[in-house]
Amino acid sequence: MTDINYSLTGFDLAGGDRYGQGGRPEPRIRVNSRASTALAMGKSRLVVMMAAFTVGFGAVGAKLVDATVSFGGAKEPSVARAATRTMTNSRADIVDRNGVLLATSLHTASLFADPKLILDAREAVQQLTTVLPELDPVTLLADLKSDKRFVWIKRNLSPRQQQEVFRLGIPGLNFQREERRVYPQGNLAAHVVGFSGVDNNGLMGIEQAFDTRLKESDEPLRLSVDVRLQHVLRKELVNAVDEFNAIGAAGMVMDVKTGEILGMVSVPDFDPHAPPPPTQEQDTDPRFNRNTLGVYEMGSTFKIFNTAMALESGRVRLQDSFDTTRPIKIGRFLIKDYHPVNHWMDVADIFKESSNIGSIKMAEQVGPNAQKEFMGRLGLLRQASLEVPERGWPMIPNPWREVNMMTISFGHGMSVSPAHLVQAVGGVVNGGIMHPATLLKRENPNEVPGTRIISEQTSITMRKLMRLVVTEGTASKADVPGYVVGGKTGTSDKVKGRGYVTNARISSFAGVFPANDPRYVVYVLVDEPKGNKRTFGFATGGWVGAPTAGAIIAQIGPLLGVKPQDNNSPEIIQAMAVHPGAVAPQGAQVAAVPAALQAGGEED
The missing domain is CATH 3.40.710.10 (DD-peptidase/beta-lactamase superfamily)
Incomplete structure (x- = not known):
């Protein structure tokens, strides 16, 4: 029987029948020690590579899920922290003495941009102002051409506005989940309840006086007034x-x-949803x-x-x-x-x-x-x-x-x-x-x-x-x-x-x-x-x-x-x-x- 030595890397050829179909003996293949070591190293490298790919794709998937659920995206660290606070600290409701709702909070989406990712600022402004005509094109263009990595475009969009912006498909735009204060009774109790700003801070009336209480408690704040x-x-x-x-x-x-x-x-x-700016003449100031x-x-x-x-x-x-x-x-x-x-x-x-x-x-x-x-x-x-x-x-x-x-x-x-x-x-x-x-x-x-x-x-x-x-x-x-x-x-x-x-x-x-x-x-x-x-x-x-x-x-x-x-x-x-x-x-x-x-x- 003739001995044949093969030096192979990454493949194990040992084993199989000792005789072929014709009854004649097949050559016996013997792998030396160097080949065995190389095969073991190959196995280890393959496992490491597979693990690395798994971790990488898992991280990407997690980011995609986060972006889908929370309207998230690339943000400056300070902005990300602020957004997290907004989402976790919902303002409590304000109700009248009989439980009738005077103020509550609804989840909304706010639009922001990373100017570094905007490919054509002028085109982006033109498209955005078609669906959000209230935007100032001059200011918006300056923001999108700036060296900043984060600029607000519009806070608290309606679901329809969010969908229309989404359909534009402009790179560099994203949404942040926030809250908007809503006053179901409108003008009726405006001077009592007051209102809050876009950052959910109370700016007048009960909203301002009990700002901390409304942020830290889930229990509705019950007022003495009667809507009737x-x-x-x-x-x-x-x-x-x-x-x-x-x-x-x-x-x-x-x-x-x-x-x-x-x-x-x-x-x-x-209207507490759109309070007018204060005026110098108090007699005519709403x-x-x-x-x-x-x-x-x-x-x-x-x-x-x-x-x-x-x-x-x-x-x-x-x-x-x-x-x-x-x-x-x-x-x-x-x-x-x-x-x-x-x-x-x-x-x-x-x-x-x-x-x-x-x-x-x-x-x-x-x-x-x-x-x-x-x-x-x-x-x-x-x-x-x-x-x-x-x-x-x-x-x-x-x-x-x-x-x-x-x-x-x-x-x-x-x-x-x-x-x-x-x-x-x-x-x-x-x-x-x-x-x-x-x-x-x-x-x-x-x-x-x-x-x-x-x-x-x-x-x-x-x-x-x-x-x-x-x-x-x-x-x-x-x-x-x-x-x-x-x-x-x-x-x-x-x-x-x-x-x-x-x-x-x-x-x-x-x-x-x-x-x-x-x-x-x-x-x-x-x-x-x-x-x-x-x-x-x-x-x-x-x-x-x-x-x-x-x-x-x-x-x-x-x-x-x-x-x-x-x-x-x-x-x-x-x-x-x-x-x-x-x-x-x-x-x-x-x-x-x-x-x-x-x-x-x-x-x-």
């Missing part, structure tokens, strides 16, 4: 603005037992919240506080009478009543007829120091407690002198926001305990913080006086059958800069219902209304604010579950009766009521 009341408020305020050709209006509804704000509307308003940020001289609605202060001091009794027959002179200024009378008036008449002179005489019994202390007790010397960042500071006199005491007694010389006024009125009528106003729903109404500001007896007296204003005084147009409305009208000249504006006024009404067992405060302010034929040219609180509030109460009463009562029942009349027992000095004469007033043309 918002609809009623907005409708009637818009009607008032249209009818009286006003520049704006504001309105609020508050639960006096809990301090919860059930409704808050300021018009003009805005983002300006007249309820919380605006501060105004409130006119005769302040007589609620002046009268409560006088009665609470013990130095003025309900039956006390004051000489209101002559104007009061301060330096070169003369303070008089809108409709002067030639007789003395008791406290009830002063409040009912809205006498400036009588209000000053009552304040003089207390003094400026006690007046300032009382206003501080009502929370009127500091920012309101509401949970929105848009809050105005009161404008108060310093020093607080006797002349300031006089003008403040009838609502001039001191400016506060409607939020201040509503909170304080609630404390005056609810038994004397002021609860801090809130835009968050109270989870436990039995544990509401509060501060006593007046006695319960003074509170009861003030309810009766406010009811008297509606039944016999300047607010007759606020009366609503079944709801025993009480309140006070207010008309004040508008302050701008260092002086008053000619023929510009604030007309308002602060009401409570039911006055015999107060539950809700309703406030209406109309900014610069103009009289019309129906109002005989009047644009005061009695003609503008009172009827608007009455229309609101008539609609929200049933929604709030307030059981109607007979306003003229003996029980209601007796409960609301005011018995001052005052007798005017002998010889005093009662002035005739002007014809315009007989038709309802009250001062306030």
Whole structure:
């Protein structure tokens, strides 16, 4: 048998039959040791190569999956980290007190580019502007020609826009998954909820005030407002603005037992999906919240506080009478009543007829120091407690002198926001305990913080006086059958800069219902209304604010579950009766009521 040596690399030829078909012996092949070593090395290299290919293709596949699922792509490291935060930290929903959605977040795709991968910047701009016409071609071209590796093109595309861009097939473009804040109620609660920016940061209202809470919690943030009341408020305020050709209006509804704000509307308003930029002129700025940020001289609605202060001091009794027959002179200024009378008036008449002179005489019994202390007790010397960042500071006199005491007694010389006024009125009528106003729903109404500001007896007296204003005084147009409305009208000249504006006024009404067992405060302010034929040219609180509030109460009463009562029942009349027992000095004469007033043309 002949021995044959082969030197082979990578192949094993040993084995097989020793004999061929003809029975003759086949040559025996023997592989030496060098060939064996080479074969082993070949096997190892093949395994390594196969493993390398497996790992490489696996990595590519993973990238493709990631790109498909998360709209990902090549990004700068900082941008990638930001995108990850956006995807993992979804903002919580905001809902009204009944769970109605006010704000939520939807996943969207945002378009970005790597300019280094754009083959033809001009062609890319031309194609993109055909499907996204809102893009600025000049700015976009400059971005795509830049040396940057990442530029945003458009944030938060709609699904249709994303699909149209995708079909263009432009290299260097990609999508990033983000979130877009959506406000299902639109303008309805814009000043309360506010809005957030493209980076999901709150920029106004509740969105800004609770930015961290909304990012870190999945639980919806439940507000105190009621969408149903918002609809009623907005409708009637818009009607008032249209009818009286006003520049704006504001309105609020508050639960006096809990301090919860059930409704808050300021018009003009805005679409939170596309908020307008702020303007220098706040009177016409849709983002300006007249309820919380605006501060105004409130006119005769302040007589609620002046009268409560006088009665609470013990130095003025309900039956006390004051000489209101002559104007009061301060330096070169003369303070008089809108409709002067030639007789003395008791406290009830002063409040009912809205006498400036009588209000000053009552304040003089207390003094400026006690007046300032009382206003501080009502929370009127500091920012309101509401949970929105848009809050105005009161404008108060310093020093607080006797002349300031006089003008403040009838609502001039001191400016506060409607939020201040509503909170304080609630404390005056609810038994004397002021609860801090809130835009968050109270989870436990039995544990509401509060501060006593007046006695319960003074509170009861003030309810009766406010009811008297509606039944016999300047607010007759606020009366609503079944709801025993009480309140006070207010008309004040508008302050701008260092002086008053000619023929510009604030007309308002602060009401409570039911006055015999107060539950809700309703406030209406109309900014610069103009009289019309129906109002005989009047644009005061009695003609503008009172009827608007009455229309609101008539609609929200049933929604709030307030059981109607007979306003003229003996029980209601007796409960609301005011018995001052005052007798005017002998010889005093009662002035005739002007014809315009007989038709309802009250001062306030």
